[in-house]
Amino acid sequence: xxxxxxxxxxxxxxxxxxxxxxxxxxxxxxxxxxxxxxxxxxxxxxxxxxxxxxxxxxxxxxxxxxxxxxxxxxxxxxxxxxxxxxxxxxxxxxxxxxxxxxxxxxxxxxxxxxxxxxxxxxxxxxxxxxxxxxxxxxxxxxxxxxxxxxxxxxxxxxxxxxxxxxxxxxxxxxxxxxxxxxxxxxxxxxxxxxxxxxxxxxxxxxxxxxxxxxxxxxxxxxxxxxxxxxxxxxxxxxxxxxxxxxxxxxxxxxxxxxxxxxxxxxxxxxxxxxxxxxxxxxxxxxxxxxxxxxxxxxxxxxxxxxxxxxxxxxxxxxxxxxxxxxxxxxxxxxxxxxxxxxxxxxxxxxxxxxxxxxxxxxxxxxxxxxxxxxxxxxxxxxxxxxxxxxxxxxxxxxxxxxxxxxxxxxxxxxxxxxxxxxxxxxxxxxxxxxxxxxxxxxxxxxxxxxxxxxxxxxxxxxxxxxxxxxxxxxx
Amino acid sequence: xxxxxxxxxxxxxxxxxxxxxxxxxxxxxxxxxxxxxxxxxxxxxxxxxxxxxxxxxxxxxxxxxxxxxxxxxxxxxxxxxxxxxxxxxxxxxxxxxxxxxxxxxxxxxxxxxxxxxxxxxxxxxxxxxxxxxxxxxxxxxxxxxxxxxxxxxxxxxxxxxxxxxxxxxxxxxxxxxxxxxxxxxxxxxxxxxxxxxxxxxxxxxxxxxxxxxxxxxxxxxxxxxxxxxxxxxxxxxxxxxxxxxxxxxxxxxxxxxxxxxxxxxxxxxxxxxxxxxxxxxxxxxxxxxxxxxxxxxxxxxxxxxxxxxxxxxxxxxxxxxxxxxxxxxxxxxxxxxxxxxxxxxxxxxxxxxxxxxxxxxxxxxxxxxxxxxxxxxxxxxxxxxxxxxxxxxxxxxxxxxxxxxxxxxxxxxxxxxxxxxxxxxxxxxxxxxxxxxxxxxxxxxxxxxxxxxxxxxxxxxxxxxxxxxxxxxxxxxxxxxxxxxxxx
Numbered sequence: 001x002x003x004x005x006x007x008x009x010x011x012x013x014x015x016x017x018x019x020x021x022x023x024x025x026x027x028x029x030x031x032x033x034x035x036x037x038x039x040x041x042x043x044x045x046x047x048x049x050x051x052x053x054x055x056x057x058x059x060x061x062x063x064x065x066x067x068x069x070x071x072x073x074x075x076x077x078x079x080x081x082x083x084x085x086x087x088x089x090x091x092x093x094x095x096x097x098x099x100x101x102x103x104x105x106x107x108x109x110x111x112x113x114x115x116x117x118x119x120x121x122x123x124x125x126x127x128x129x130x131x132x133x134x135x136x137x138x139x140x141x142x143x144x145x146x147x148x149x150x151x152x153x154x155x156x157x158x159x160x161x162x163x164x165x166x167x168x169x170x171x172x173x174x175x176x177x178x179x180x181x182x183x184x185x186x187x188x189x190x191x192x193x194x195x196x197x198x199x200x201x202x203x204x205x206x207x208x209x210x211x212x213x214x215x216x217x218x219x220x221x222x223x224x225x226x227x228x229x230x231x232x233x234x235x236x237x238x239x240x241x242x243x244x245x246x247x248x249x250x251x252x253x254x255x256x257x258x259x260x261x262x263x264x265x266x267x268x269x270x271x272x273x274x275x276x277x278x279x280x281x282x283x284x285x286x287x288x289x290x291x292x293x294x295x296x297x298x299x300x301x302x303x304x305x306x307x308x309x310x311x312x313x314x315x316x317x318x319x320x321x322x323x324x325x326x327x328x329x330x331x332x333x334x335x336x337x338x339x340x341x342x343x344x345x346x347x348x349x350x351x352x353x354x355x356x357x358x359x360x361x362x363x364x365x366x367x368x369x370x371x372x373x374x375x376x377x378x379x380x381x382x383x384x385x386x387x388x389x390x391x392x393x394x395x396x397x398x399x400x401x402x403x404x405x406x407x408x409x410x411x412x413x414x415x416x417x418x419x420x421x422x423x424x425x426x427x428x429x430x431x432x433x434x435x436x437x438x439x440x441x442x443x444x445x446x447x448x449x450x451x452x453x454x455x456x457x458x459x460x461x462x463x464x465x466x467x468x469x470x471x472x473x474x475x
Numbered sequence: 476x477x478x479x480x481x482x483x484x485x486x487x488x489x490x491x492x493x494x495x496x497x498x499x500x501x502x503x504x505x506x507x508x509x510x511x512x513x514x515x516x517x518x519x520x521x522x523x524x525x526x527x528x529x530x531x532x533x534x535x536x537x538x539x540x541x542x543x544x545x546x547x548x549x550x551x552x553x554x555x556x557x558x559x560x561x562x563x564x565x566x567x568x569x570x571x572x573x574x575x576x577x578x579x580x581x582x583x584x585x586x587x588x589x590x591x592x593x594x595x596x597x598x599x600x601x602x603x604x605x606x607x608x609x610x611x612x613x614x615x616x617x618x619x620x621x622x623x624x625x626x627x628x629x630x631x632x633x634x635x636x637x638x639x640x641x642x643x644x645x646x647x648x649x650x651x652x653x654x655x656x657x658x659x660x661x662x663x664x665x666x667x668x669x670x671x672x673x674x675x676x677x678x679x680x681x682x683x684x685x686x687x688x689x690x691x692x693x694x695x696x697x698x699x700x701x702x703x704x705x706x707x708x709x710x711x712x713x714x715x716x717x718x719x720x721x722x723x724x725x726x727x728x729x730x731x732x733x734x735x736x737x738x739x740x741x742x743x744x745x746x747x748x749x750x751x752x753x754x755x756x757x758x759x760x761x762x763x764x765x766x767x768x769x770x771x772x773x774x775x776x777x778x779x780x781x782x783x784x785x786x787x788x789x790x791x792x793x794x795x796x797x798x799x800x801x802x803x804x805x806x807x808x809x810x811x812x813x814x815x816x817x818x819x820x821x822x823x824x825x826x827x828x829x830x831x832x833x834x835x836x837x838x839x840x841x842x843x844x845x846x847x848x849x850x851x852x853x854x855x856x857x858x859x860x861x862x863x864x865x866x867x868x869x870x871x872x873x874x875x876x877x878x879x880x881x882x883x884x885x886x887x888x889x890x891x892x893x894x895x896x897x898x899x900x901x902x903x904x905x906x907x908x909x910x911x912x913x914x915x916x917x918x919x920x921x922x923x924x925x926x927x928x929x930x931x932x933x934x935x936x937x938x939x940x941x942x943x944x945x946x947x948x949x950x951x952x953x954x955x956x957x958x959x960x961x962x963x
Binding site for chain 1: 555557563570575579677678679683712789793796797799801813817840842845849
């Protein structure tokens with residue numbers, strides 16, 4: 001029997017508001033524990049929440065960007081459970097009347113695009129963080145308690161782990177574009193849970209679903225789903241049944257492990273939050289927010305193809321991140337060849353960002369600095385390969401390329417006299433290659449060029465080196 | 476005449492004319508507290524030092540010509556209202572040593588007026604009860620008869636005013652917790668419209684029903700205190716943005732042509748004959764004053780009590796979940812793991828009635844029972860609101876007894892929670908509908924005070940005060956509790 005998977009994703013994204021959802025405390029990441037707290041977010045007796053209007057605005061912006069219907073009337077509810085990181089022992093969230101519903105994302109699949117439904121987006125508060133240090137119990141940091149979140153719940157329209165990955169990439173890019181979240185998984189500002197079931201191809205009933213947790217990257221989501229789908233199919237093929245449960249992804253072992261069963265599941269006893277009034281989003285407010293939506297990734301990609309003549313592949317890669325796209329556009333509008341800019345962004349720049357795990361706005365290179373570097377190549381001040389060395393230096397130090405070239409003496413040797421002297425020396429030292437060349441082996445010329453480069457530490461002007469070698473060899 | 480026996484407006488006059496100083500007034504009250512407190516046990520904390528400090532501040536304000544209505548007036552605050560630097564216990568072992576780092580909005584407003592805080596008053600633990608017997612610390616006694624309860628949950632505040640331990644007091648009312656003890660102690664107590672007074676800093680029992688209000692010696696004082704505490708607060712989303720009138724401008728004796736509704740449902744089974752007769756006499760007074768008495772009906776009010784106990788307990792089960800021993804409050808000494816720590820801390824920290832309501836509320840919200848209990852109770856709430864709306868098409872205010880009985884004996888109902896819950900039968904519907912209501916003394920039955928409840932339309936406190944004031948002037952209630960003694 002052939003099986004197919006049914007996958008749904010739940011994504012939590014922290015909103016980029018300056019202050020928390022129900023009080024004025026800062027949302028800044030990485031401060032000393034419990035320095036961004038007040039009686040309200042600590043849930044002290046008698047305190048009351050007051051909804052931050054910006055949170056609604058950001059969530060509506062995300063909802064509009066994800067093609068959702070925005071509720072003109074919604075409300076907050078209490079989700080009750082005990083945990084030390086939850087100061088009030090309930091989370092203020094939304095239950096039956098979420099702010100946004102019925103949206104979708106389009107992802108690319110073989111042979112076209114596929115629409116993945118978004119069931120709902122609701123707003124809620126984050127909890128604090130437990131720190132397990134030493135053996136003498138645990139510590140709690142409440143800085144994160146009350147940081148605003150949106151939870152984005154997909155429809156179970158996703159059929160493969162690859163689609164799940166594509167959905168997440170697209171979702172992240174849209175959230176970044178709309179500037180509602182910085183989506184940094186390593187800082188916990190984006191968190192993903194997924195649930196998956198399998199069923200025989202051709203059937204429509206849903207199988208028993210398993211919820212997966214502890215997914216620390218999009219790749220982990222994909223790998224965990226791949227593992228879990230195989231596991232479920234194996235259980236069914238061996239005549240077993242799937243038990244509804246929550247499983248945790250063990251990244252080191254590459255497997256999913258049981259975490260808790262349905263019997264241990266919470267009864268959250270949701271009820272309307274009596275301390276807050278309903279949220280009303282008027283048509284006017286909604287339209288005002290819609291006007292603040294930036295150009296979305298798909299539109300930007302099309303424009304980059306027509307306006308800058310980029311190949312479709314380049315346009316897609318560059319526009320997947322708004323920051324990357326903005327960087328590209330600043331360079332391309334001041335430089336003659338957008339394609340050369342895109343080569344750099346997709347090549348050296350992407351490689352270094354990837355290696356260091358940094359974001360484009362976290363490194364000290366500016367668009368102006370990159371253009372300056374490209375102009376040094378254009379003006380034959382340095383060669384393309386030297387430019388890569390300079391770029392790496394810029395990436396880590398933020399120094400101006402001109403200064404790096406001077407400091408390290410990387411300026412290209414374009415002085416004919418000096419270069420001719422080196423060419424002669426190389427010819428003298430490599431009689432065998434010279435002989436080969438004269439016998440008609442073009443390859444030998446490449447070797448000799450290489451020797452000149454070695455002698456000059458890569459600084460020889462390549463065209464001039466070629467020209468001089470040919471002249472000297474034909475003498 | 477001792478200073479402590481004066482009303483707020485009488486004290487105000489003496490203070491503004493600088494015939495007495497705030498420090499003299501404060502000392503008079505502190506002496507009085509020393510004298511009667513051992514008999515009535517109304518206070519959880521006495522803040523003598525802070526009071527004298529505040530009295531100095533008040534005298535400075537008066538000296539500089541910055542005196543306000545409540546400058547130098549001594550007050551006692553119910554111990555479920557947050558006071559910065561002053562223990563706020565909710566009369567619970569759970570919060571026995573909890574000192575808040577912030578003031579409730581009402582406290583902040585009173586301090587800006589220049590009041591002198593004398594202490595914090597006893598209550599039924601977390602405001603759950605009708606007799607103040609559910610306090611983890613002490614049982615407050617009724618100054619009219621020390622073997623009887625003062626009512627509750629704001630029993631300490633009611634007694635503080637009845638026994639002249641303070642010029643006025645603040646309480647909170649979720650189902651009758653201001654009006655019922657005011658009735659049993661022979662003082663004035665008002666529950667304002669839900670949303671008129673900020674709840675910020677009131678330790679939540681049932682968020683959709685709780686409201687802070689004043690206990691005073693007369694109706695004039697009630698209007699003065701309401702002026703100080705009412706009004707929108709950005710820290711409380713449920714506080715309403717309305718133009719606040721000067722409530723003292725409603726203190727008029729003329730109520731000719733007013734339509735006063737009398738609902739038969741407020742004279743039903745369980746009412747004591749003496750209470751019934753006293754209230755009927757009071758209604759006669761209105762008639763004599765030229766008001767029109769109109770028979771009305773509020774049919775769904777019979778479901779108010781059960782609906783109230785579901786809604787209030789449901790909210791309480793969630794509101795009280797934060798007392799888990801982790802950040803503040805009582806924590807168990809010995810426990811095995813996290814769940815055991817929660818269970819032991821809460822088992823030790825909460826009293827019987829609080830536990831009963833947490834269980835009741837948790838049950839009502841549980842999956843599978845939500846629709847049958849909580850959701851149904853909300854429907855009843857809507858029906859009761861509609862009932863009142865219809866009634867108020869025919870009348871301006873509704874009057875009736877505040878409590879079906881006079882003060883009952885200590886211990887009489889402690890083993891029968893349902894009998895205890897019946898003490899609130901005439902008051903809970905007002906909270907359910909979010910309406911304002913006052914209780915004023917209207918006579919004695921068997922030597923104990925009887926309270927008259929006057930219910931008004933939303934934000935129609937002015938009208939209530941007008942009716943209450945007219946009654947007070949026409950029917951001079953000048954009996955004083957005799958069980959405590961002292962120069963009066």
